[in-house]
Structure formats: C-alpha cells, structure tokens
Amino acid sequence: MRELDNMTVKSDKKAGCDPRDDSFDLKKTTLRVFRTNTAQGKDSHFDSLVVPVQRWTTVLDSLLYAKSYLDSSIGIRYSCRMASCGSCGMKINGIPRLACYTKISELEDPVVVCEPLPNFPVIRDLVTDFTQFFNHHKSINPYIQNLNYDKTEKIDEVSSSHSHRQSREEVDKYLQFSYCIKCGLCYSACPTVATDTKFPGPQALAQLYRYYADSRDAGKNRLNIVDDRHGLWRCHFAGSCSKVCPKGVDPALGIQLLRSYMLGISKDKRNV
Amino acid sequence: MKMLGQKNNRDNREGLKGWLNPLRYGWERVSYWLQRLTGIFLLVYFVGHVFETSSLVGGRNAWDTMLEMTQTTWGHTFLIMVIGASTFHSANGIRLIFTHVGIGLGKPGRPDYPYYPSSLNTRQRSGIWIALILTAVAMLYGANVLLGGD
Ligand code: SF4
Ligand code: FES
Numbered sequence A: 001m002r003e004l005d006n007m008t009v010k011s012d013k014k015a016g017c018d019p020r021d022d023s024f025d026l027k028k029t030t031l032r033v034f035r036t037n038t039a040q041g042k043d044s045h046f047d048s049l050v051v052p053v054q055r056w057t058t059v060l061d062s063l064l065y066a067k068s069y070l071d072s073s074i075g076i077r078y079s080c081r082m083a084s085c086g087s088c089g090m091k092i093n094g095i096p097r098l099a100c101y102t103k104i105s106e107l108e109d110p111v112v113v114c115e116p117l118p119n120f121p122v123i124r125d126l127v128t129d130f131t132q133f134f135n136h137h138k139s140i141n142p143y144i145q146n147l148n149y150d151k152t153e154k155i156d157e158v159s160s161s162h163s164h165r166q167s168r169e170e171v172d173k174y175l176q177f178s179y180c181i182k183c184g185l186c187y188s189a190c191p192t193v194a195t196d197t198k199f200p201g202p203q204a205l206a207q208l209y210r211y212y213a214d215s216r217d218a219g220k221n222r223l224n225i226v227d228d229r230h231g232l233w234r235c236h237f238a239g240s241c242s243k244v245c246p247k248g249v250d251p252a253l254g255i256q257l258l259r260s261y262m263l264g265i266s267k268d269k270r271n272v
Numbered sequence B: 001m002k003m004l005g006q007k008n009n010r011d012n013r014e015g016l017k018g019w020l021n022p023l024r025y026g027w028e029r030v031s032y033w034l035q036r037l038t039g040i041f042l043l044v045y046f047v048g049h050v051f052e053t054s055s056l057v058g059g060r061n062a063w064d065t066m067l068e069m070t071q072t073t074w075g076h077t078f079l080i081m082v083i084g085a086s087t088f089h090s091a092n093g094i095r096l097i098f099t100h101v102g103i104g105l106g107k108p109g110r111p112d113y114p115y116y117p118s119s120l121n122t123r124q125r126s127g128i129w130i131a132l133i134l135t136a137v138a139m140l141y142g143a144n145v146l147l148g149g150d
Helices: A002-015 A059-069 A131-139 A157-161 A168-179 A185-189 A201-212 A222-226 A240-244 A251-262 B002-011 B015-020 B027-058 B060-070 B073-100 B122-147
Strands: A027-037 A042-053 A089-092 A095-098 A111-115 A122-124
Touching: A027 A059, A027 A122, A042 A059, A059 A111, A089 A185, A095 A185, A095 A240, A131 A201, A168 A201, A185 A201, A185 A240, A201 A222, A201 A240, A201 A251, A222 A251, A240 A251, A240 B027, A251 B073, B015 B027, B027 B060, B027 B073, B027 B122, B060 B073, B073 B122
Parallel strands: A027 A111
Antiparallel strands: A027 A042, A089 A095, A089 A111
16 A cells, blocks of 8 residues: 555656645646526526636536536536436537536637537526427337237237347348437438428437338338428438537438438338 | 627527538648638639630630730639649549548547547548649649640
C-alpha cells in the first residue's frame, strides 16, 4: 500500500496534477450557455460562466457545476451520465453531441458553446421537445410484428410454442441498429429534417430497417409507411447522422439498405 | 411580432441554413452540399442553354449575336464552371447511385468502441476525392482550351 502511495506521488509529481497538492493547477473554461424561456416569451441570450475543468471533465459535469454553484436556473435534461439514456443531447460548439459523452479537453477550445439541439422545438434553455421525434419513431411500428404472437389472433399452438432461434448472421443484420438510445443527435444533424417536417428522420428510418431486417418480424406493411415523397426517398445521403451518432448505429447505412430492399436489389431473406 | 419570433424559436428548424453550411460534418457533407449546388447551377444553365439555342429560330444573325455574348472572358468563365459542375455532379452522382441501393457501404455488424460508421468508409471518401480531382482536371483542361488563346 505504501509502495502504491509512493508510486502515485511520484507519478503525480511528474505530471504536476495531484489534486491533494496545494499547487494543483485547476484549469478554467468559459461556458456560453443558451438561455431562453419560450413559455414566458423571454428573449433568448447567452450567459457566460467560468467553470473549473480537469482532463476528464465532461460538458455535462461543467454544466452541473455551473448549475450548483453559479446559476441554479439553467435548464438541462440528463439522467444516466453515461451515454445510455439519450437525454443530454445538445449542440456543443456547433455540433450535436451528448453532453455526458463529450470531454471539454477533447473540444480543444477555450470557450464551450452549449445550445439546444437544432430541429427540435426549444422548451427552456437547453431542454428541447422530443414529441415530434418520438411520433416519427412510433409511426414506423417499432416492435416485432408476428401474428403468432398476436393475442387477438387464434394462436397456432405449435408455432407459438417454438422458440425463434436466430443465427449469428441474422442477429448481425439488425443488432447495431438496436443500440439506438433515441438521443436525437442524428435528427438534429440531418439537412433534410432541417427543411422537411414530414420526413421521419434518420432515427425512425434506421429503426424501420432494424425491425424489417429482423428474421422474427413479419410486418408486411412496414415499407409502405415510408414509401412516400416525404419518406425514405428524401434521404440524400449526407451521412451527417452517422457522423454524430454516439452509439455506432450508422443510420445512413440502415436507410440505404432499406432502399435496396425497397427497390428489390437485396432479396428479402427473412424466414419467419 | 413577438408571437412570430416565439413560434420560430419553438420550431428551431435549421432550414436552408442547415444545408448551406457544409463545414461541420466532414467530407460526406461537403459532397452533399456540392451535389445540390451543382444540381441547381446546372438547372439554371440548362434553362439558359435552351434559351440560347432557341435563338436559332430567329435566323443566322440572331444566333451570331447570341454567340458573341458567350465569347467573352465572363462567358468562358461561366462555361468553365459549367464543365466543373457537370463533371462533379456526374462523377459523384454515379457514386451516389450505388450507395442509394446499398452498394459499397459495407455490412451491418457488431459496433465496437471507438465507432467507425461503415457507411462513411474509405471507399466512399475516395469516391468523393476522385470526383473532386476529376472536376479540377476537367476545369483546368476547359480553362486551357477556352482561355488559353491560340
Ligand atoms: S441513431 Fe444514433 S444519433 Fe440517432 S437517435 Fe439513435 S443513438 Fe441517437
Ligand atoms: S445523461 Fe444519459 S445520455 Fe447523457
């Protein structure tokens, strides 16, 4: 234990960043936080707040510091702090990112500008309204549709009792798309969403692919939902959705693959 | 007036500004931006071109007058831009035809951190660069022929 302590002191001395040391040099950064309150009709403006940062400080950490010690009225939404719940999305230095997943040190900018996610209506400060985004998500029926599971139908004893085994290849077809946390970053970065309110957006389309490519799914009408001039065909493959996705979902890939199924270039190999 | 401002704020759509700024999301977004701009530019050119050639029905004199207008430095510069726009739009368009049907994008798999989206792979990026290089070569050749003199 003593040895371990010595080691720590040694290495910290070298780096000059031991928090127990009086000379510990705490860096500071300026947060520029977008402030507005649409319900009260207040004009929007930016507040500048100076916060201490360390190498590992995330934008969410610094916003929470500012909220705790500088201005408790800042509106932010967050929950898990580990890129799992998808609630802390915001525009950070011009690009949609998760605040809990973005370290200030990686931005390499002395000023960190936090704004609400574009393409989402603003409720207050950095909090945006996801109603339309979730409606698009719901519109593609984001669940496995299989008559054998439908309780309203007469259940075929044999087929309902057998397990739906999937091969590794079958799982690989949709697995990455099922990692979506519905954070809305892709929706925010998409240039088509920016101009077309009826376009379902990369998230919903990628989820449609996720269920369509699942060998357990038998939803026949799924593709019809987006076979529309405001639907699947409005994607022009700018790729920005895949660029900003924090979970490696690659919505652009899902959309293009969906199109290839729609055009009959890929064969539907589902075997439900 | 205030209500209008509020409504815009609530919508918060980026609108045209969203796609007019190509600098935030890498090469794929630049190619998307150029593809759209060149498309609009070529459409304008096409209308002008039809108008220009339609002067033929006015007889040889009308055609010669129209032709004189294009035989200027500005006219040639415009034509060089047309060459560049059509080269990029075609070369990048061929890449996009393939990507739009899922060809050249890689396969879905199990994402591992750090994530590299397979749809933004090197093949795609090379396609964009090739389109840009072809555009530059075509424009240089066009400039040499049109502005180079005898
Ligand atoms: S696809 Fe990615 S960026 Fe889009 S909502 Fe899902 S996790 Fe977020
Ligand atoms: S707080 Fe949950 S994703 Fe950031």
